[in-house]
Amino acid sequence: MQQIKSQVSERDGLFELDAGSDVLDSPRYNHDIAPTKVHERTWNKWHITALWVGMAICVPTYTLGGVLTAYFGLTVGEALLAILLANTVVLVPLTLNAFPGTKYGIPFPVLLRSSFGIIGSNVPCLIRALVACGWFGIQTMFGGLAIHLFFGAVSPEWKALGGTGEVIGFLLFWSLNLWVVLRGAESIKWLETLSAPLLVLVGAGLLFWALPNVSLGELMAQPPKRPEGAGVTRYFLAGLTAMVGFWATLSLNIPDFSRYAKSQKDQIVGQIIGLPLTMFLFAALGVVLTAASASLVGETVSDPVSLIGHIQNPLWVALAMALIIIATLSTNTAANIVSPTNDFQNLAPKWIGRTSAVMLTGVVGLLLMAHELLKKLGLIVSDVSLESVYSNWLLGYSSLLGPIAGIMVVDYFLIRRQTLDLAGLYRDDVYPAWNLAGFVAFGVPVALTLLSLGSSAFSWFYDYGWFTGSALGGLIYYMLGSLKAYRAASVKASV
Secondary structure: OOOOOOEEEEEOOEEEEEOOHHHHOOOOOOOOOOOOOHHHOOEOHHHHHHHHHHHHOOHHHHHHHHHHHHHOOOOHHHHHHHHHHHHHHOHHHHHHHHHHHHHHOOOHHHHHHHHHOOOOOHHHHHHHHHHHHHHHHHHHHHHHHHHHHHHHHHOHHHHOOOHHHHHHHHHHHHHHHHHHHHOOHHHHHHHHHHHHHHHHHHHHHHHHHHHHHOOHHHHHOOOOOOOOOOOHHHHHHHHHHHHHHHOHHHHHHOHHHHOOEOOHHHHHHHHHHHOHHHHHHHHHHHHHHHHHHHHHHOOOOOOHHHHHHOOOOHHHHHHHHHHHHHHHHHHHHHHHHHHHHHHHHHHOOOOOOHHHHHHHHHHHHHHHOHHHHHHHOOOOOOOOOHHHHHHHHHHHHHHOOHHHHHHHHHHHHHHOOOOOOOOHHHOOOOOOOOOHHHHHHHHHHHHHHHHHOOOOOOHHHHHOHHHHHHHHHHHHHHHHHHHHHHHHHHHHHHO
16 A cells, blocks of 8 residues: 655665655656665766766867867966866865755756745756757767768768768767667766776877877967957956856756765765866867877867868777767766756656657757758858857856856755755645745846846956856845745744
């Protein structure tokens, strides 16, 4: 006989829900976004490390050094320092927002029900999901190109397909990504664990190939592309903000992965080992290879897929492309599909299961890249490039996610004091449907960020958008939460 009331038990600081009919029959619950059982939390610190190595080694990371030197006016040394510092900074919200996932086994959208409300959580969820779908489409484009170059290296007929071959590669890689995620979290853990050492070897091999063709002293001595005599502080902080924004998305939905961690120590140590150094080293590799590309292939090439495609040896091209396919697959599945899959389920858990949510993620990502795919097929002509979408829309949009990160940290650690009603997060009678405090704390910094775009005096608010947004969002939420608690205490005292 099924129990009516859910029970929550605790084991070594990890909480587990034994769901009764009050939760099982709730429209806010399904099996995929349910809290993980303690025995399902099997990821140790090395699995978490491998997750970050697999996600950080990707084409966009490779290009970060070039972005900071070309668009933010930094020297190579300043750019690499900004990348290392930014990924050390972003460890703070990543680690803090991972805590409730590990303790209660809950994914990102369920955690948001505490700060934005049971129904209101869908608003930040969909904002996060749209960013992820955009990144999914871009990474799939890189993976599709690698597949095209792989087949082109072994088949002249395939190489002759040109843009059509790239579109076919896109669709093949698109399908492979969805298949991995449909197989579940253990499949992703296996992929990340397998790919991490392979990706480190690829990086070492590329560095060995490039170093004889570049002078590191001359590279570090190159003058910055900023006005002569201009101070470095403004440019460095703007670049730092952009680099923090690179993982702003994961700093929100890290509970989607930390819910599988064995302990808080495992998730903390794994993230410290896996993220900052990997990002720094692979971005540095990108700087070195880009600088060496003119000697290696006769022209400056800023992305590794195209660079390796210039190699004349088909065997090396095919091998390198196979490894890049693995690298992009490990990044895409973990960073860009898991989150929207959970986010879309949060809309209507009884109607949208994991399979439907994964397919919805795939369709949205496909639609966002439709313009680029039609260009490759020669059906439309456009000056809008994939690079402009990547550098302008997605990085700018990601900076607006700062307030959500600040609100989540303040809600869990300062307002809730690390205590959540686990069963209540899946019902309608504990937390409000819409938490007005969360929306005010999110809306004010976002509005100020948008208004600052038209004000030269206030432009710093946008330039440092992730920092200003997360700090102001967290502060407003804390003030509103404290005021609410004060009023509640006053009413109780008067009674």
